[in-house]
Amino acid sequence: MxxxxxxxxxxxxxxxxxxxxxxxxxxxxxxxxxxxxxxxxxxxxxxxxxxxxxxxxxxxxxxxxxxxxxxxxxxxxxxxxxxxxxxxxxxxxxxxxxxxxxGFVLAARPGTRIEDIRRISAHPHAWAQCRRWLAGNLPGVVHVPATSNTAPAALLAGSAENLGFEAALVPPPALEHYGLEALAEHVADNESxxxxxxxxxxxxAVPARTGADKTTLVVHLPSNQAGALLEMLEQFSARGVNLSRIESRPIGDSLGRYSFSMDAEGHVEDERMAEALMGLHRVCPHVRFLGSYPRVDAPQGEVRPGTFDADFHAARAWVETLREGTGH
CATH class of the missing domain: 3.40.190.10 (Periplasmic binding protein-like II)
Incomplete structure:
Protein backbone atom coordinates (compact mmCIF):
# COMPACT_ATOMS: atom_id res chain seq x y z
CA MET A 1 0.00 0.00 0.00
CA GLY A 103 -15.54 31.41 -26.30
CA PHE A 104 -14.25 31.17 -29.86
CA VAL A 105 -14.17 33.02 -33.16
CA LEU A 106 -13.35 31.69 -36.60
CA ALA A 107 -10.22 33.63 -37.58
CA ALA A 108 -8.19 33.92 -40.76
CA ARG A 109 -5.69 36.18 -42.50
CA PRO A 110 -7.11 39.47 -43.81
CA GLY A 111 -8.81 38.99 -47.16
CA THR A 112 -9.82 35.36 -46.61
CA ARG A 113 -13.44 34.52 -47.48
CA ILE A 114 -15.44 32.08 -45.40
CA GLU A 115 -16.59 30.26 -48.54
CA ASP A 116 -12.94 29.43 -49.29
CA ILE A 117 -12.41 27.61 -45.99
CA ARG A 118 -11.75 23.90 -46.41
CA ARG A 119 -9.51 23.17 -43.40
CA ILE A 120 -9.63 24.65 -39.92
CA SER A 121 -6.96 24.32 -37.28
CA ALA A 122 -8.12 24.05 -33.66
CA HIS A 123 -7.21 22.50 -30.34
CA PRO A 124 -9.29 19.29 -29.93
CA HIS A 125 -11.26 20.82 -27.03
CA ALA A 126 -12.05 23.91 -29.12
CA TRP A 127 -13.21 21.75 -32.02
CA ALA A 128 -15.44 19.71 -29.73
CA GLN A 129 -17.04 22.86 -28.32
CA CYS A 130 -17.85 24.21 -31.81
CA ARG A 131 -18.81 21.04 -33.65
CA ARG A 132 -22.52 21.82 -34.03
CA TRP A 133 -21.83 25.31 -35.41
CA LEU A 134 -19.26 23.86 -37.82
CA ALA A 135 -21.62 21.12 -38.99
CA GLY A 136 -24.36 23.66 -39.62
CA ASN A 137 -22.25 26.36 -41.29
CA LEU A 138 -19.21 24.62 -42.76
CA PRO A 139 -20.22 21.00 -43.41
CA GLY A 140 -17.37 18.83 -44.60
CA VAL A 141 -14.62 21.11 -43.29
CA VAL A 142 -11.51 19.21 -42.18
CA HIS A 143 -10.11 19.51 -38.66
CA VAL A 144 -6.35 20.16 -38.40
CA PRO A 145 -5.41 19.54 -34.71
CA ALA A 146 -3.42 22.24 -32.88
CA THR A 147 -1.39 22.07 -29.68
CA SER A 148 -3.16 25.06 -28.10
CA ASN A 149 -5.96 27.53 -28.79
CA THR A 150 -3.58 30.21 -30.10
CA ALA A 151 -0.93 28.07 -31.79
CA PRO A 152 -2.72 28.19 -35.19
CA ALA A 153 -3.20 31.96 -34.83
CA ALA A 154 0.55 32.38 -34.38
CA LEU A 155 1.15 30.25 -37.46
CA LEU A 156 -1.29 32.25 -39.57
CA ALA A 157 0.34 35.50 -38.46
CA GLY A 158 3.92 34.39 -38.87
CA SER A 159 4.07 32.53 -42.16
CA ALA A 160 3.02 33.28 -45.72
CA GLU A 161 3.44 29.65 -46.76
CA ASN A 162 0.67 27.10 -47.14
CA LEU A 163 0.08 25.83 -43.60
CA GLY A 164 -2.39 23.11 -44.47
CA PHE A 165 -5.34 25.16 -43.17
CA GLU A 166 -7.03 28.45 -44.05
CA ALA A 167 -8.66 29.40 -40.73
CA ALA A 168 -8.56 28.68 -37.03
CA LEU A 169 -10.83 28.54 -33.99
CA VAL A 170 -9.23 30.93 -31.49
CA PRO A 171 -10.10 33.02 -28.41
CA PRO A 172 -11.43 36.48 -29.40
CA PRO A 173 -8.41 38.37 -27.94
CA ALA A 174 -6.15 36.50 -30.37
CA LEU A 175 -7.56 38.50 -33.30
CA GLU A 176 -5.88 41.74 -32.30
CA HIS A 177 -2.79 40.08 -30.86
CA TYR A 178 -2.00 38.21 -34.09
CA GLY A 179 -3.49 40.64 -36.61
CA LEU A 180 -6.23 38.32 -37.87
CA GLU A 181 -9.82 38.92 -39.00
CA ALA A 182 -12.97 37.26 -37.67
CA LEU A 183 -14.88 35.34 -40.31
CA ALA A 184 -17.53 34.44 -37.72
CA GLU A 185 -18.00 35.27 -34.05
CA HIS A 186 -19.71 33.38 -31.21
CA VAL A 187 -19.13 30.02 -32.87
CA ALA A 188 -19.08 27.98 -29.64
CA ASP A 189 -22.11 25.74 -29.17
CA ASN A 190 -22.39 26.64 -25.48
CA GLU A 191 -21.90 30.31 -24.64
CA SER A 192 -21.75 29.44 -20.92
CA ALA A 205 2.59 23.57 3.59
CA VAL A 206 -1.04 23.06 2.60
CA PRO A 207 -2.97 26.31 1.93
CA ALA A 208 -4.94 27.33 5.02
CA ARG A 209 -8.50 26.07 5.47
CA THR A 210 -11.13 28.63 4.39
CA GLY A 211 -14.35 26.71 5.09
CA ALA A 212 -15.07 26.38 1.36
CA ASP A 213 -12.29 24.11 0.16
CA LYS A 214 -11.62 21.25 -2.20
CA THR A 215 -9.33 18.23 -1.87
CA THR A 216 -8.10 16.42 -4.98
CA LEU A 217 -7.06 12.75 -4.88
CA VAL A 218 -6.07 9.84 -7.07
CA VAL A 219 -7.16 6.48 -5.65
CA HIS A 220 -6.77 2.89 -6.80
CA LEU A 221 -9.51 0.41 -5.95
CA PRO A 222 -8.76 -2.10 -3.17
CA SER A 223 -9.53 -5.02 -5.51
CA ASN A 224 -11.11 -5.87 -8.85
CA GLN A 225 -13.99 -7.70 -7.21
CA ALA A 226 -17.68 -6.82 -6.94
CA GLY A 227 -18.21 -4.08 -4.40
CA ALA A 228 -14.69 -2.65 -4.58
CA LEU A 229 -15.88 0.74 -5.88
CA LEU A 230 -18.58 0.84 -3.19
CA GLU A 231 -15.97 0.09 -0.51
CA MET A 232 -13.89 3.03 -1.69
CA LEU A 233 -16.84 5.42 -1.92
CA GLU A 234 -18.10 4.41 1.52
CA GLN A 235 -14.98 5.97 3.03
CA PHE A 236 -16.43 9.33 1.98
CA SER A 237 -20.14 8.78 2.55
CA ALA A 238 -19.66 7.37 6.06
CA ARG A 239 -17.88 10.60 7.06
CA GLY A 240 -20.25 12.99 5.30
CA VAL A 241 -17.77 14.02 2.59
CA ASN A 242 -19.34 14.95 -0.75
CA LEU A 243 -17.56 14.26 -4.05
CA SER A 244 -17.94 17.08 -6.58
CA ARG A 245 -16.04 15.23 -9.34
CA ILE A 246 -15.01 11.62 -9.94
CA GLU A 247 -13.48 10.23 -13.13
CA SER A 248 -12.01 6.84 -13.93
CA ARG A 249 -8.66 6.65 -15.73
CA PRO A 250 -6.85 3.50 -16.91
CA ILE A 251 -3.84 2.64 -14.78
CA GLY A 252 -2.11 1.45 -17.94
CA ASP A 253 -0.46 -1.78 -16.84
CA SER A 254 -3.27 -4.05 -18.09
CA LEU A 255 -6.81 -3.92 -19.41
CA GLY A 256 -9.59 -3.44 -16.89
CA ARG A 257 -7.53 -1.73 -14.18
CA TYR A 258 -8.58 1.82 -13.36
CA SER A 259 -7.72 4.56 -10.92
CA PHE A 260 -10.11 7.31 -9.87
CA SER A 261 -9.37 11.02 -9.97
CA MET A 262 -11.71 12.93 -7.67
CA ASP A 263 -12.46 16.23 -5.99
CA ALA A 264 -13.93 16.05 -2.50
CA GLU A 265 -15.57 18.95 -0.69
CA GLY A 266 -13.52 19.88 2.33
CA HIS A 267 -9.96 20.40 3.58
CA VAL A 268 -7.46 17.93 4.99
CA GLU A 269 -7.68 19.89 8.26
CA ASP A 270 -11.42 19.09 8.48
CA GLU A 271 -11.99 16.11 10.77
CA ARG A 272 -14.39 14.44 8.34
CA MET A 273 -11.87 14.72 5.48
CA ALA A 274 -8.99 13.48 7.61
CA GLU A 275 -11.07 10.48 8.71
CA ALA A 276 -11.99 9.72 5.08
CA LEU A 277 -8.33 9.88 4.06
CA MET A 278 -7.39 7.50 6.87
CA GLY A 279 -10.12 5.13 5.69
CA LEU A 280 -8.80 5.23 2.13
CA HIS A 281 -5.25 4.62 3.37
CA ARG A 282 -6.45 1.54 5.24
CA VAL A 283 -8.37 -0.15 2.43
CA CYS A 284 -6.92 1.13 -0.88
CA PRO A 285 -3.55 0.05 -2.31
CA HIS A 286 -2.61 3.52 -3.56
CA VAL A 287 -3.75 6.99 -2.51
CA ARG A 288 -2.16 10.13 -3.96
CA PHE A 289 -3.05 13.37 -2.18
CA LEU A 290 -2.97 16.24 -4.70
CA GLY A 291 -3.76 19.01 -2.25
CA SER A 292 -6.44 20.92 -0.37
CA TYR A 293 -7.12 24.45 -1.62
CA PRO A 294 -9.89 27.11 -1.74
CA ARG A 295 -12.66 26.37 -4.21
CA VAL A 296 -14.13 29.03 -6.50
CA ASP A 297 -16.75 27.22 -8.60
CA ALA A 298 -19.64 26.89 -6.13
CA PRO A 299 -20.51 27.13 -2.45
CA GLN A 300 -19.69 24.06 -0.41
CA GLY A 301 -22.64 21.83 0.39
CA GLU A 302 -24.14 21.69 3.85
CA VAL A 303 -22.24 19.64 6.41
CA ARG A 304 -24.30 16.67 7.52
CA PRO A 305 -25.24 16.55 11.23
CA GLY A 306 -22.79 14.35 13.09
CA THR A 307 -19.85 15.17 10.79
CA PHE A 308 -18.78 18.56 12.13
CA ASP A 309 -15.33 18.78 13.69
CA ALA A 310 -16.89 19.08 17.14
CA ASP A 311 -18.77 15.80 16.58
CA PHE A 312 -15.56 13.93 15.79
CA HIS A 313 -13.80 15.53 18.77
CA ALA A 314 -16.62 14.56 21.12
CA ALA A 315 -16.74 10.98 19.81
CA ARG A 316 -12.97 10.61 20.17
CA ALA A 317 -13.09 11.97 23.71
CA TRP A 318 -15.89 9.52 24.58
CA VAL A 319 -13.85 6.55 23.31
CA GLU A 320 -10.93 7.76 25.41
CA THR A 321 -13.10 7.66 28.53
CA LEU A 322 -14.03 4.06 27.68
CA ARG A 323 -10.34 3.15 27.42
CA GLU A 324 -9.67 4.81 30.76
CA GLY A 325 -12.60 3.06 32.41
CA THR A 326 -14.35 6.30 33.32
CA GLY A 327 -17.02 6.35 30.65
CA HIS A 328 -19.98 4.24 29.63
Whole structure:
Protein backbone atom coordinates (compact mmCIF):
# COMPACT_ATOMS: atom_id res chain seq x y z
CA MET A 1 0.00 0.00 0.00
CA UNK A 2 1.36 3.43 -0.95
CA UNK A 3 0.23 6.96 -0.28
CA UNK A 4 1.84 10.10 -1.68
CA UNK A 5 1.41 12.64 1.09
CA UNK A 6 2.25 16.34 1.05
CA UNK A 7 4.79 17.26 3.74
CA UNK A 8 3.56 19.72 6.34
CA UNK A 9 6.79 21.70 6.62
CA UNK A 10 8.00 24.42 4.28
CA UNK A 11 5.91 26.80 2.23
CA UNK A 12 4.20 26.39 -1.11
CA UNK A 13 2.07 28.49 -3.40
CA UNK A 14 3.04 31.93 -2.12
CA UNK A 15 3.95 33.98 -5.22
CA UNK A 16 7.17 35.92 -5.04
CA UNK A 17 8.58 38.48 -7.41
CA UNK A 18 10.39 36.76 -10.24
CA UNK A 19 8.76 33.34 -9.83
CA UNK A 20 8.63 31.31 -13.05
CA UNK A 21 5.24 30.08 -14.28
CA UNK A 22 4.95 27.45 -17.00
CA UNK A 23 1.71 27.50 -19.00
CA UNK A 24 0.25 26.39 -22.31
CA UNK A 25 1.26 28.98 -24.88
CA UNK A 26 1.78 30.87 -27.04
CA UNK A 27 0.47 34.24 -25.87
CA UNK A 28 -3.28 34.76 -25.75
CA UNK A 29 -4.42 31.30 -24.61
CA UNK A 30 -7.13 30.78 -22.04
CA UNK A 31 -4.38 29.38 -19.84
CA UNK A 32 -2.59 32.72 -19.95
CA UNK A 33 -5.84 34.40 -18.89
CA UNK A 34 -5.97 32.02 -15.90
CA UNK A 35 -2.32 32.73 -15.11
CA UNK A 36 -3.04 36.46 -15.04
CA UNK A 37 -5.52 35.78 -12.23
CA UNK A 38 -2.57 34.44 -10.21
CA UNK A 39 0.14 36.98 -10.98
CA UNK A 40 0.63 39.84 -13.44
CA UNK A 41 3.28 39.37 -16.16
CA UNK A 42 5.34 42.28 -14.82
CA UNK A 43 5.63 40.51 -11.44
CA UNK A 44 6.71 37.08 -12.71
CA UNK A 45 8.36 35.22 -15.56
CA UNK A 46 5.88 33.60 -17.93
CA UNK A 47 7.21 30.43 -19.59
CA UNK A 48 4.98 29.36 -22.51
CA UNK A 49 5.02 25.62 -23.25
CA UNK A 50 3.89 23.60 -26.24
CA UNK A 51 1.62 21.30 -24.20
CA UNK A 52 0.25 20.80 -20.70
CA UNK A 53 2.53 17.86 -19.94
CA UNK A 54 5.59 20.01 -20.60
CA UNK A 55 4.21 22.68 -18.28
CA UNK A 56 3.79 20.20 -15.43
CA UNK A 57 7.15 18.54 -16.03
CA UNK A 58 8.86 21.95 -15.95
CA UNK A 59 7.92 22.14 -12.27
CA UNK A 60 9.20 18.64 -11.59
CA UNK A 61 12.56 19.36 -13.22
CA UNK A 62 12.95 22.74 -11.52
CA UNK A 63 12.76 24.72 -14.76
CA UNK A 64 9.64 26.44 -13.38
CA UNK A 65 8.41 27.26 -9.90
CA UNK A 66 4.74 26.74 -10.76
CA UNK A 67 2.54 25.65 -13.64
CA UNK A 68 -0.97 26.71 -14.61
CA UNK A 69 -2.92 24.04 -16.50
CA UNK A 70 -6.53 23.31 -17.41
CA UNK A 71 -7.96 20.41 -15.43
CA UNK A 72 -11.68 20.43 -16.27
CA UNK A 73 -14.07 21.92 -18.81
CA UNK A 74 -17.80 22.29 -18.23
CA UNK A 75 -18.50 20.85 -21.71
CA UNK A 76 -15.77 18.27 -22.30
CA UNK A 77 -15.07 17.18 -18.72
CA UNK A 78 -11.63 16.39 -17.34
CA UNK A 79 -8.44 17.19 -19.24
CA UNK A 80 -7.06 13.67 -19.38
CA UNK A 81 -3.44 14.62 -20.13
CA UNK A 82 -3.33 16.71 -16.95
CA UNK A 83 -5.10 14.11 -14.80
CA UNK A 84 -2.79 11.33 -15.99
CA UNK A 85 0.40 13.38 -15.60
CA UNK A 86 -0.45 14.41 -12.04
CA UNK A 87 -1.37 10.81 -11.13
CA UNK A 88 2.17 9.47 -11.63
CA UNK A 89 5.74 10.65 -11.27
CA UNK A 90 7.23 12.90 -8.62
CA UNK A 91 4.34 14.16 -6.45
CA UNK A 92 3.05 17.67 -7.09
CA UNK A 93 0.17 19.53 -5.47
CA UNK A 94 -2.65 21.86 -6.48
CA UNK A 95 -2.52 25.19 -4.67
CA UNK A 96 -5.53 27.09 -6.02
CA UNK A 97 -8.03 27.05 -8.86
CA UNK A 98 -9.19 29.65 -11.37
CA UNK A 99 -12.20 29.80 -13.71
CA UNK A 100 -12.13 31.24 -17.23
CA UNK A 101 -15.13 31.63 -19.54
CA UNK A 102 -14.44 30.05 -22.91
CA GLY A 103 -15.54 31.41 -26.30
CA PHE A 104 -14.25 31.17 -29.86
CA VAL A 105 -14.17 33.02 -33.16
CA LEU A 106 -13.35 31.69 -36.60
CA ALA A 107 -10.22 33.63 -37.58
CA ALA A 108 -8.19 33.92 -40.76
CA ARG A 109 -5.69 36.18 -42.50
CA PRO A 110 -7.11 39.47 -43.81
CA GLY A 111 -8.81 38.99 -47.16
CA THR A 112 -9.82 35.36 -46.61
CA ARG A 113 -13.44 34.52 -47.48
CA ILE A 114 -15.44 32.08 -45.40
CA GLU A 115 -16.59 30.26 -48.54
CA ASP A 116 -12.94 29.43 -49.29
CA ILE A 117 -12.41 27.61 -45.99
CA ARG A 118 -11.75 23.90 -46.41
CA ARG A 119 -9.51 23.17 -43.40
CA ILE A 120 -9.63 24.65 -39.92
CA SER A 121 -6.96 24.32 -37.28
CA ALA A 122 -8.12 24.05 -33.66
CA HIS A 123 -7.21 22.50 -30.34
CA PRO A 124 -9.29 19.29 -29.93
CA HIS A 125 -11.26 20.82 -27.03
CA ALA A 126 -12.05 23.91 -29.12
CA TRP A 127 -13.21 21.75 -32.02
CA ALA A 128 -15.44 19.71 -29.73
CA GLN A 129 -17.04 22.86 -28.32
CA CYS A 130 -17.85 24.21 -31.81
CA ARG A 131 -18.81 21.04 -33.65
CA ARG A 132 -22.52 21.82 -34.03
CA TRP A 133 -21.83 25.31 -35.41
CA LEU A 134 -19.26 23.86 -37.82
CA ALA A 135 -21.62 21.12 -38.99
CA GLY A 136 -24.36 23.66 -39.62
CA ASN A 137 -22.25 26.36 -41.29
CA LEU A 138 -19.21 24.62 -42.76
CA PRO A 139 -20.22 21.00 -43.41
CA GLY A 140 -17.37 18.83 -44.60
CA VAL A 141 -14.62 21.11 -43.29
CA VAL A 142 -11.51 19.21 -42.18
CA HIS A 143 -10.11 19.51 -38.66
CA VAL A 144 -6.35 20.16 -38.40
CA PRO A 145 -5.41 19.54 -34.71
CA ALA A 146 -3.42 22.24 -32.88
CA THR A 147 -1.39 22.07 -29.68
CA SER A 148 -3.16 25.06 -28.10
CA ASN A 149 -5.96 27.53 -28.79
CA THR A 150 -3.58 30.21 -30.10
CA ALA A 151 -0.93 28.07 -31.79
CA PRO A 152 -2.72 28.19 -35.19
CA ALA A 153 -3.20 31.96 -34.83
CA ALA A 154 0.55 32.38 -34.38
CA LEU A 155 1.15 30.25 -37.46
CA LEU A 156 -1.29 32.25 -39.57
CA ALA A 157 0.34 35.50 -38.46
CA GLY A 158 3.92 34.39 -38.87
CA SER A 159 4.07 32.53 -42.16
CA ALA A 160 3.02 33.28 -45.72
CA GLU A 161 3.44 29.65 -46.76
CA ASN A 162 0.67 27.10 -47.14
CA LEU A 163 0.08 25.83 -43.60
CA GLY A 164 -2.39 23.11 -44.47
CA PHE A 165 -5.34 25.16 -43.17
CA GLU A 166 -7.03 28.45 -44.05
CA ALA A 167 -8.66 29.40 -40.73
CA ALA A 168 -8.56 28.68 -37.03
CA LEU A 169 -10.83 28.54 -33.99
CA VAL A 170 -9.23 30.93 -31.49
CA PRO A 171 -10.10 33.02 -28.41
CA PRO A 172 -11.43 36.48 -29.40
CA PRO A 173 -8.41 38.37 -27.94
CA ALA A 174 -6.15 36.50 -30.37
CA LEU A 175 -7.56 38.50 -33.30
CA GLU A 176 -5.88 41.74 -32.30
CA HIS A 177 -2.79 40.08 -30.86
CA TYR A 178 -2.00 38.21 -34.09
CA GLY A 179 -3.49 40.64 -36.61
CA LEU A 180 -6.23 38.32 -37.87
CA GLU A 181 -9.82 38.92 -39.00
CA ALA A 182 -12.97 37.26 -37.67
CA LEU A 183 -14.88 35.34 -40.31
CA ALA A 184 -17.53 34.44 -37.72
CA GLU A 185 -18.00 35.27 -34.05
CA HIS A 186 -19.71 33.38 -31.21
CA VAL A 187 -19.13 30.02 -32.87
CA ALA A 188 -19.08 27.98 -29.64
CA ASP A 189 -22.11 25.74 -29.17
CA ASN A 190 -22.39 26.64 -25.48
CA GLU A 191 -21.90 30.31 -24.64
CA SER A 192 -21.75 29.44 -20.92
CA UNK A 193 -18.75 27.11 -21.19
CA UNK A 194 -16.19 27.47 -18.41
CA UNK A 195 -12.77 25.90 -17.95
CA UNK A 196 -11.25 25.27 -14.53
CA UNK A 197 -7.52 25.81 -14.21
CA UNK A 198 -5.22 24.90 -11.33
CA UNK A 199 -1.96 26.24 -10.01
CA UNK A 200 0.50 23.36 -9.64
CA UNK A 201 3.53 23.49 -7.38
CA UNK A 202 5.92 21.35 -5.40
CA UNK A 203 4.81 19.90 -2.04
CA UNK A 204 4.96 22.11 1.02
CA ALA A 205 2.59 23.57 3.59
CA VAL A 206 -1.04 23.06 2.60
CA PRO A 207 -2.97 26.31 1.93
CA ALA A 208 -4.94 27.33 5.02
CA ARG A 209 -8.50 26.07 5.47
CA THR A 210 -11.13 28.63 4.39
CA GLY A 211 -14.35 26.71 5.09
CA ALA A 212 -15.07 26.38 1.36
CA ASP A 213 -12.29 24.11 0.16
CA LYS A 214 -11.62 21.25 -2.20
CA THR A 215 -9.33 18.23 -1.87
CA THR A 216 -8.10 16.42 -4.98
CA LEU A 217 -7.06 12.75 -4.88
CA VAL A 218 -6.07 9.84 -7.07
CA VAL A 219 -7.16 6.48 -5.65
CA HIS A 220 -6.77 2.89 -6.80
CA LEU A 221 -9.51 0.41 -5.95
CA PRO A 222 -8.76 -2.10 -3.17
CA SER A 223 -9.53 -5.02 -5.51
CA ASN A 224 -11.11 -5.87 -8.85
CA GLN A 225 -13.99 -7.70 -7.21
CA ALA A 226 -17.68 -6.82 -6.94
CA GLY A 227 -18.21 -4.08 -4.40
CA ALA A 228 -14.69 -2.65 -4.58
CA LEU A 229 -15.88 0.74 -5.88
CA LEU A 230 -18.58 0.84 -3.19
CA GLU A 231 -15.97 0.09 -0.51
CA MET A 232 -13.89 3.03 -1.69
CA LEU A 233 -16.84 5.42 -1.92
CA GLU A 234 -18.10 4.41 1.52
CA GLN A 235 -14.98 5.97 3.03
CA PHE A 236 -16.43 9.33 1.98
CA SER A 237 -20.14 8.78 2.55
CA ALA A 238 -19.66 7.37 6.06
CA ARG A 239 -17.88 10.60 7.06
CA GLY A 240 -20.25 12.99 5.30
CA VAL A 241 -17.77 14.02 2.59
CA ASN A 242 -19.34 14.95 -0.75
CA LEU A 243 -17.56 14.26 -4.05
CA SER A 244 -17.94 17.08 -6.58
CA ARG A 245 -16.04 15.23 -9.34
CA ILE A 246 -15.01 11.62 -9.94
CA GLU A 247 -13.48 10.23 -13.13
CA SER A 248 -12.01 6.84 -13.93
CA ARG A 249 -8.66 6.65 -15.73
CA PRO A 250 -6.85 3.50 -16.91
CA ILE A 251 -3.84 2.64 -14.78
CA GLY A 252 -2.11 1.45 -17.94
CA ASP A 253 -0.46 -1.78 -16.84
CA SER A 254 -3.27 -4.05 -18.09
CA LEU A 255 -6.81 -3.92 -19.41
CA GLY A 256 -9.59 -3.44 -16.89
CA ARG A 257 -7.53 -1.73 -14.18
CA TYR A 258 -8.58 1.82 -13.36
CA SER A 259 -7.72 4.56 -10.92
CA PHE A 260 -10.11 7.31 -9.87
CA SER A 261 -9.37 11.02 -9.97
CA MET A 262 -11.71 12.93 -7.67
CA ASP A 263 -12.46 16.23 -5.99
CA ALA A 264 -13.93 16.05 -2.50
CA GLU A 265 -15.57 18.95 -0.69
CA GLY A 266 -13.52 19.88 2.33
CA HIS A 267 -9.96 20.40 3.58
CA VAL A 268 -7.46 17.93 4.99
CA GLU A 269 -7.68 19.89 8.26
CA ASP A 270 -11.42 19.09 8.48
CA GLU A 271 -11.99 16.11 10.77
CA ARG A 272 -14.39 14.44 8.34
CA MET A 273 -11.87 14.72 5.48
CA ALA A 274 -8.99 13.48 7.61
CA GLU A 275 -11.07 10.48 8.71
CA ALA A 276 -11.99 9.72 5.08
CA LEU A 277 -8.33 9.88 4.06
CA MET A 278 -7.39 7.50 6.87
CA GLY A 279 -10.12 5.13 5.69
CA LEU A 280 -8.80 5.23 2.13
CA HIS A 281 -5.25 4.62 3.37
CA ARG A 282 -6.45 1.54 5.24
CA VAL A 283 -8.37 -0.15 2.43
CA CYS A 284 -6.92 1.13 -0.88
CA PRO A 285 -3.55 0.05 -2.31
CA HIS A 286 -2.61 3.52 -3.56
CA VAL A 287 -3.75 6.99 -2.51
CA ARG A 288 -2.16 10.13 -3.96
CA PHE A 289 -3.05 13.37 -2.18
CA LEU A 290 -2.97 16.24 -4.70
CA GLY A 291 -3.76 19.01 -2.25
CA SER A 292 -6.44 20.92 -0.37
CA TYR A 293 -7.12 24.45 -1.62
CA PRO A 294 -9.89 27.11 -1.74
CA ARG A 295 -12.66 26.37 -4.21
CA VAL A 296 -14.13 29.03 -6.50
CA ASP A 297 -16.75 27.22 -8.60
CA ALA A 298 -19.64 26.89 -6.13
CA PRO A 299 -20.51 27.13 -2.45
CA GLN A 300 -19.69 24.06 -0.41
CA GLY A 301 -22.64 21.83 0.39
CA GLU A 302 -24.14 21.69 3.85
CA VAL A 303 -22.24 19.64 6.41
CA ARG A 304 -24.30 16.67 7.52
CA PRO A 305 -25.24 16.55 11.23
CA GLY A 306 -22.79 14.35 13.09
CA THR A 307 -19.85 15.17 10.79
CA PHE A 308 -18.78 18.56 12.13
CA ASP A 309 -15.33 18.78 13.69
CA ALA A 310 -16.89 19.08 17.14
CA ASP A 311 -18.77 15.80 16.58
CA PHE A 312 -15.56 13.93 15.79
CA HIS A 313 -13.80 15.53 18.77
CA ALA A 314 -16.62 14.56 21.12
CA ALA A 315 -16.74 10.98 19.81
CA ARG A 316 -12.97 10.61 20.17
CA ALA A 317 -13.09 11.97 23.71
CA TRP A 318 -15.89 9.52 24.58
CA VAL A 319 -13.85 6.55 23.31
CA GLU A 320 -10.93 7.76 25.41
CA THR A 321 -13.10 7.66 28.53
CA LEU A 322 -14.03 4.06 27.68
CA ARG A 323 -10.34 3.15 27.42
CA GLU A 324 -9.67 4.81 30.76
CA GLY A 325 -12.60 3.06 32.41
CA THR A 326 -14.35 6.30 33.32
CA GLY A 327 -17.02 6.35 30.65
CA HIS A 328 -19.98 4.24 29.63
Missing amino acids: TADVVPTDGAAGTPRAGDRYAYLGPAGTFTEAALRQVVAPEDATYLPQTDVVSAIEAVRTGDADFAVVAIENSVEGGVTAVLDTLAVGTPLVLLREMLVRV AVTRFVLVGRPG
